[in-house]
Amino acid sequence: MDFFNRFANNIASSDTQGFLIFGGALCVFLGVAIYRAFRYMVQARTLEDVPTSKARSAEQGYVELEGRAEMLEGPPIVSPLSGRECVWWSYTVERRSSNEWERVEKRTSDSLFLLRDATGACIVDPEGADVFPKQKRIWNANKSLGLTTMGSYKGGNYRYREYYLMPLELICVIGLHKTHAAIDEWDDTEELRRLLADWKQNQVELINRFDTNNDGVLDQDEWDAARAIAREQVALEKHRHAATPGVNVIGAPPDRRPFLIAPLDSSDFAKKLRWKAAGSAMVMVLVGSVFAYILALRYGGQV
């Protein structure tokens, strides 16, 4: 009780500048709590309201997919600090300054990985996603850990946090699903130019093939004939290309809809977000109440 009495007296008797600073800080805190409460609530509801699609039949648009994370073929994705093989990583480096930790570096992987369910697979492009990883490592170091990226932080008090999504983890992704057909990238003019440039590399063969009057050079008519054949070849290649199945990719929507990734099934993920929203809402109510209380204390006479 004594604390509250002292707090009330301090607020009532503080100078205007001190009151404004304290009130302003509470206002900012309240704003952040409101923003976070609404943001998590919207994310949770979006996740709950979009049914889980199957990878083989997911429509073009905003979808939710569930499956196991896998690496794509090619060089593995390795976390930069601890060198762990994972499908996604993120890390922060903090430096102790007096009694506080100050963030000095933060990086997040934007490498593609695969989500595979019982029906098919879809590439995940994690750029711009809100990722909620479960696996993490946190460690402190006073000296260099022998990690090349850490060279500039030698000798200080540093805290390293690294987060991962691991291969074979069950993940839930909600975002914009698109099929990129090979034919979408096709450019007739560019392909024709490339083919002709390729033929020109070997002049002897070009002349053998198209020099119909055997004068050792290609005149305009012969060159036109060569171009016509090249065009036919490009058209045939385009036809072949069109038959190649497209690549499914899930990524960030261009609008403000959430793009979320978590190593949980959809309902557990929504629950997690609900808890976060509830936590932020409690902070919002608490800070809001304190803010209302100090306003009432200060301007009580005008209530």
Place this chain on the structure above:
Amino acid sequence: MVSFLILLAVLGLIFAYGAVLYNHLVALRENVKKNWANIDVLLKQRHDELPKLVDTCKEYMGYEQDTLRQVMEARTRVSQALQNGDVGEVGKAETQLRMGLGGLFAVAEDYPELKASESFQHLVKRITSLEESIADRRELYNASVNLSNIRVDQFPDLLIARFFNFIKSELLEFSEEEKTDVNVKSLFN
């Protein structure tokens, strides 16, 4: 003055919360429509394939006119139900069509020349693939209907739903015996 400001802030938060609920109910309603449209597209594609299948079968199955007619009648019923936007009727007509198709493929077993026909095999493959996609899309449609219907009945969404007249959607159900998807391929193994 302070009380008024606090009241205003609380009302603002309640309004913002109501707006979030409303927007999500709209999104759910649109999801249901979109998922229905996705089924509609596939049913129309299959609608276009069935006459080709029936024509191919006619060449070989001279004595099975009833079976072929049943398929075509069921196809017309599905098409009419789709035009009327009657989900319940689509479900019933689909059941009938699937039974008709099942019958047709079973009878086709007795016609080895038909089974060996390239165009018949191509159509079976195409229809099988469409059936798989329809099954997936139906599952997704029903899931989005369930989500929407639960929200419309759930507090506090129901306050907004009643006020703005959000209504429940109908599930696309096939009869019990037809709930397992028609597996056309298995009939030929």
